[in-house]
Amino acid sequence: MNLQQLRIVQEAVRRRFNLTEVAAALYTSQSGVSKHLIDLEDELGVQLFMRRGKRLTGLTEPGRELSPMVDRLLLELGNIRRLADHFTQRDEGTLRIGTTHTQARYALPKIIAAFQADYPRVSLLLHQGAPAEIVAMLLADEVDIGVATEALAAEAQLASYAFYRWHHAVVVPRDHPLTRLESLSLADLAAYPLVTYHAGFTGRSRVDAAFVRAGLSHRVVLSALDSDVLKAYVELGLGIGVIAPTAFDTRRDSGLALLPADHLFEENTTVVAVRRDRFLRGYARDFLCRCCPDAAAQTHMSTAAMPPVETAGA
Amino acid sequence: MNLQQLRIVQEAVRRRFNLTEVAAALYTSQSGVSKHLIDLEDELGVQLFMRRGKRLTGLTEPGRELSPMVDRLLLELGNIRRLADHFTQRDEGTLRIGTTHTQARYALPKIIAAFQADYPRVSLLLHQGAPAEIVAMLLADEVDIGVATEALAAEAQLASYAFYRWHHAVVVPRDHPLTRLESLSLADLAAYPLVTYHAGFTGRSRVDAAFVRAGLSHRVVLSALDSDVLKAYVELGLGIGVIAPTAFDTRRDSGLALLPADHLFEENTTVVAVRRDRFLRGYARDFLCRCCPDAAAQTHMSTAAMPPVETAGA
DNA sequence: GATGCTTACGATACCCGTAAAGATA
DNA sequence: TATCTTTACGGGTATCGTAAGCATC
Numbered sequence: 001m002n003l004q005q006l007r008i009v010q011e012a013v014r015r016r017f018n019l020t021e022v023a024a025a026l027y028t029s030q031s032g033v034s035k036h037l038i039d040l041e042d043e044l045g046v047q048l049f050m051r052r053g054k055r056l057t058g059l060t061e062p063g064r065e066l067s068p069m070v071d072r073l074l075l076e077l078g079n080i081r082r083l084a085d086h087f088t089q090r091d092e093g094t095l096r097i098g099t100t101h102t103q104a105r106y107a108l109p110k111i112i113a114a115f116q117a118d119y120p121r122v123s124l125l126l127h128q129g130a131p132a133e134i135v136a137m138l139l140a141d142e143v144d145i146g147v148a149t150e151a152l153a154a155e156a157q158l159a160s161y162a163f164y165r166w167h168h169a170v171v172v173p174r175d176h177p178l179t180r181l182e183s184l185s186l187a188d189l190a191a192y193p194l195v196t197y198h199a200g201f202t203g204r205s206r207v208d209a210a211f212v213r214a215g216l217s218h219r220v221v222l223s224a225l226d227s228d229v230l231k232a233y234v235e236l237g238l239g240i241g242v243i244a245p246t247a248f249d250t251r252r253d254s255g256l257a258l259l260p261a262d263h264l265f266e267e268n269t270t271v272v273a274v275r276r277d278r279f280l281r282g283y284a285r286d287f288l289c290r291c292c293p294d295a296a297a298q299t300h301m302s303t304a305a306m307p308p309v310e311t312a313g314a
Numbered sequence: 315m316n317l318q319q320l321r322i323v324q325e326a327v328r329r330r331f332n333l334t335e336v337a338a339a340l341y342t343s344q345s346g347v348s349k350h351l352i353d354l355e356d357e358l359g360v361q362l363f364m365r366r367g368k369r370l371t372g373l374t375e376p377g378r379e380l381s382p383m384v385d386r387l388l389l390e391l392g393n394i395r396r397l398a399d400h401f402t403q404r405d406e407g408t409l410r411i412g413t414t415h416t417q418a419r420y421a422l423p424k425i426i427a428a429f430q431a432d433y434p435r436v437s438l439l440l441h442q443g444a445p446a447e448i449v450a451m452l453l454a455d456e457v458d459i460g461v462a463t464e465a466l467a468a469e470a471q472l473a474s475y476a477f478y479r480w481h482h483a484v485v486v487p488r489d490h491p492l493t494r495l496e497s498l499s500l501a502d503l504a505a506y507p508l509v510t511y512h513a514g515f516t517g518r519s520r521v522d523a524a525f526v527r528a529g530l531s532h533r534v535v536l537s538a539l540d541s542d543v544l545k546a547y548v549e550l551g552l553g554i555g556v557i558a559p560t561a562f563d564t565r566r567d568s569g570l571a572l573l574p575a576d577h578l579f580e581e582n583t584t585v586v587a588v589r590r591d592r593f594l595r596g597y598a599r600d601f602l603c604r605c606c607p608d609a610a611a612q613t614h615m616s617t618a619a620m621p622p623v624e625t626a627g628a
Numbered sequence: 629g630a631t632g633c634t635t636a637c638g639a640t641a642c643c644c645g646t647a648a649a650g651a652t653a
Numbered sequence: 654t655a656t657c658t659t660t661a662c663g664g665g666t667a668t669c670g671t672a673a674g675c676a677t678c
Contacts, residue, residue, distance in 0.1 A: 001394070003316060004668085020632060029670050034633055044398035054633045054676050062401045066394060069593070073390035079383045080315070085360035221665090251622045279383070318643085334657060343645050348658055350643090368651050368658045635674075644669075650659070 003077065005040040006070050008033050009048065013067050017056035019048065022072035072277070075141065079279035086281045092121040092213070097124060097285055098134040098143035101104065102202050106246040108147065111290050118281050129227065131200060138275055139186075143275055144284050147291070149203050149244075152273040160273035161292035164246075168207055171234050171241035171248060178240065179257050186214045186264050193221035193239035200224050203268040207242050208267045231256060244268075246255040264304070319354040320384050322347050323362065327381050328454070331363065331370035386591070389455065393593035400595045406435040409598055411441060412448040412457035415540035416516050417584065420560040421478070422461065425604050433597050444539065445514060452589055458598050459588055461605070463517050463558075466587040473586035475606035478560075481576040482521055485548050485555035485562060492554065494570050500528045500578055507535035507553035515539050517582040521556050524579045545570060558582075565628065 008022060012033075015021040019037070023030035025167065041048055048063035048302060049056045059067060099108065104126055112124060126133075127143050131151035137143040138158060146152055153160045172178050190211060197204040204223075221239045224230050227247030228267040234241035234254050235266060242265075248258045272291045274280060280288065289294050322336060326347075330333040333351070337344035355362055362377035363370045374379060399407060413422065418440055426438060433452045441448075441457050445465035451457040452472060460466055469476045484503065486492050492502060504525060511518040517539075527530040535553045538544050541561030547567050548555040558580075586605045588594060594602065602609050 001317070001391070002667095018632080028668095030632080031634075031636095031671085032669055035586075035635090038634085045402040046398050051633095052677080055631095055678090056633085062397065067395055069390050069393045069397065073387055073394070076383050076387040076390065077315070080358075080380060080387070083376065083383065084360050085378055088359040279345075316643095332657080342643095344648085344657080345661095346644055347661075349660090352659085364657095366652080369653090369656095370658085629675105631676105631678075633668100633674105636657105636672085638671090639669075640667105640669080642665105644661090644665085646664105648661080649661105650657105652657075653655085 001043055005036045006074060008036050009070050010074055070275040082279045082281055091119050091283055093281060094123050096125040096143040097145050098137040099147040101128060102244055102247055103147045104128055115287055122283050141263060146274050150200055151268045152271050158273040159276045160271040161295040162289045163270045163272045165267055165269050166244060167267055168242050168265040170259040170261050171243055171256050174255055174257050184259055184261055186211060186216055190216040190218045193219050194242055195222045195230050195233050195239040196220055196242040198223045198225045202244055206266045206268055208307050315357055319350045322350050324383050324388055329377040360366055387495045396593045396595055405433050405597055407595060408437050410439040410457040411459050413461040415442060415462045416561055417559055418442055422444050436597050462585050464514055466585050471590060472587040474585040474592045475609040477584045477586045477605045479581055479583050480577040481581055482556050483559040484575050485557055485570050488569055488571050489541040498573055500525060500530055504530040506530045507533050508556055509536045509544050509547050509553040510534055510556040512539045516558055520580045521583055529578055625627045
């Protein structure tokens with residue numbers, strides 16, 4: 001049994017059992033890949049992959065149980081590699097951030113600019129996606145850090161930290177009747193068609209929940225996943241917008257008015273999350289701390305108690 | 315980087331950096347061990363071991379952080395091996411149990427006999443030790459299962475399950491004045507010299523706590539770690555015994571009388587524990603379930619290993 | 629016929645063990 | 654001096670890649 005064999009198992013699962021792809025991904029020959037898998041199955045004495053003729057089609061039951069073990073083992077291998085890099089190339093490397101449009105466009109730029117200034121030798125990679133995709137990216141080790149309002153905090157494998165808290169706000173064309181009200185009520189809003197986020201994005205669930213709780217029925221005439229699109233349609237008069245106020249720029253959005261609605265919708269918390277069992281390079285940890293000062297405490301490091309060096313032998 | 319190098323790192327830490335011993339333990343040459351460590355440090359670009367001249371004396375800071383990662387990685391490697399054995403040699407192998415004298419002598423025999431009858435091809439290994447040693451054995455992967463009343467439940471890395479609950483009882487010579495009392499009080503006991511367990515054994519802390527709480531001072535004239543020794547001294551008239559009632563055998567201990575004292579001391583729970591992140595072979599899991607029926611739920615298996623401790627956002 | 633897996637085979641690199649040398653206590 | 658680690662060197666083996674052979678779709 002060796003590490004390359006385990007890497008191949010993992011990659012085979014990820015690539016849906018196409019060994020040609022696996023070989024390409026691992027920069028090796030597919031004949032070697034094939035042999036390694038057969039050797040491993042031989043050594044373990046268990047068939048891990050189901051086959052239809054020569055082609056692999058899936059995992060056997062032992063294979064299904066083995067797969068997460070392999071993942072954890074290789075994750076730990078990555079931790080070792082990262083730990084070494086952490087000490088040798090202190091401020092050099094890559095930081096991969098998975099985030100939603102709204103965060104990438106409005107919440108992160110300031111932090112990223114400051115971070116880049118302090119770590120000029122770190123290249124940043126922004127992977128944009130839906131919250132559920134960000135969770136998947138974190139779990140598959142495709143990004144180091146995830147930022148979103150939804151989905152992250154619910155995943156037990158992730159440690160998430162509060163980035164900022166906010167309430168939805170209402171955006172309307174500058175001359176809209178709602179701008180003349182002293183204070184908004186949900187009933188006022190329900191009278192108009194709404195324009196807001198897709199389900200699963202940027203706190204959409206909170207928006208719906210508020211109306212349901214008030215016994216009002218609202219009509220979402222258009223839902224989209226990014227705030228810019230929403231604002232564009234509000235400007236066209238399609239409906240009134242319910243968006244994250246971070247996404248409102250007084251200067252740029254001069255054709256629109258932002259009406260606070262803190263009292264109407266439940267609070268949202270945008271969080272930054274990392275895989276619990278993954279070692280974070282120094283600069284990655286710093287990035288996390290810049291977003292969430294209260295994350296300074298954690299940092300995973302040596303959580304698992306060192307085996308007592310002393311009582312072992314004799 | 316390869317698995318052998320990591321095994322060597324782990325063994326070097328356990329053997330306190332004596333590479334000659336490491337080589338012996340891993341059935342290889344010490345020159346190879348030395349080279350592997352140097353190669354690994356080269357590849358990682360970090361010195362892992364502190365050296366005085368040529369001798370290794372300890373871990374550097376990177377080494378200290380790396381060590382637990384290596385342990386987790388190799389634990390996972392063991393899980394893979396065990397999983398394979400689980401499927402190939404279903405009811406064949408070894409079961410290593412770490413336990414205290416009292417459990418080995420009185421609580422386990424019946425279960426072990428039944429187990430052995432059902433799994434004739436499994437060899438059992440009883441490692442006897444103090445509760446703290448049992449914890450160390452579990453963490454160092456020297457035993458599969460631990461049984462004790464103390465120490466186990468307090469360790470976050472272990473999952474422990476209630477085996478049985480009990481209260482301390484009093485043992486006295488057959489004709490002792492205490493046998494004539496309707497019911498015992500702590501004050502009655504405090505009048506005599508006591509014979510009971512060592513600190514850290516079989517609920518000793520509960521015994522002391524009871525007297526302290528009652529504002530009484532008790533004198534332990536002899537403490538020992540096994541119940542048989544205690545009973546012998548009680549029989550000699552050295553003092554009255556406070557022991558686990560499991561350890562009393564009406565026929566064999568005919569020179570003694572057992573006086574219940576459920577109302578005097580707090581309840582103890584003897585537990586069976588396993589390392590959380592360790593895969594249990596089928597028969598090992600069965601043994602656990604025979605002791606603790608409510609352990610049937612757990613079993614680690616495909617449940618993404620819960621990383622130790624730390625919670626964060628919500 | 630295109631794609632994908634396995635087998636065969638030769639070159640390379642890696643790993644191990646013996647032996648000798650160097651360092652430490 | 655005895656113990657321990659490193660370096661040197663040679664033999665064996667495992668790994669890898671190319672190429673050919675087959676199965677699947």
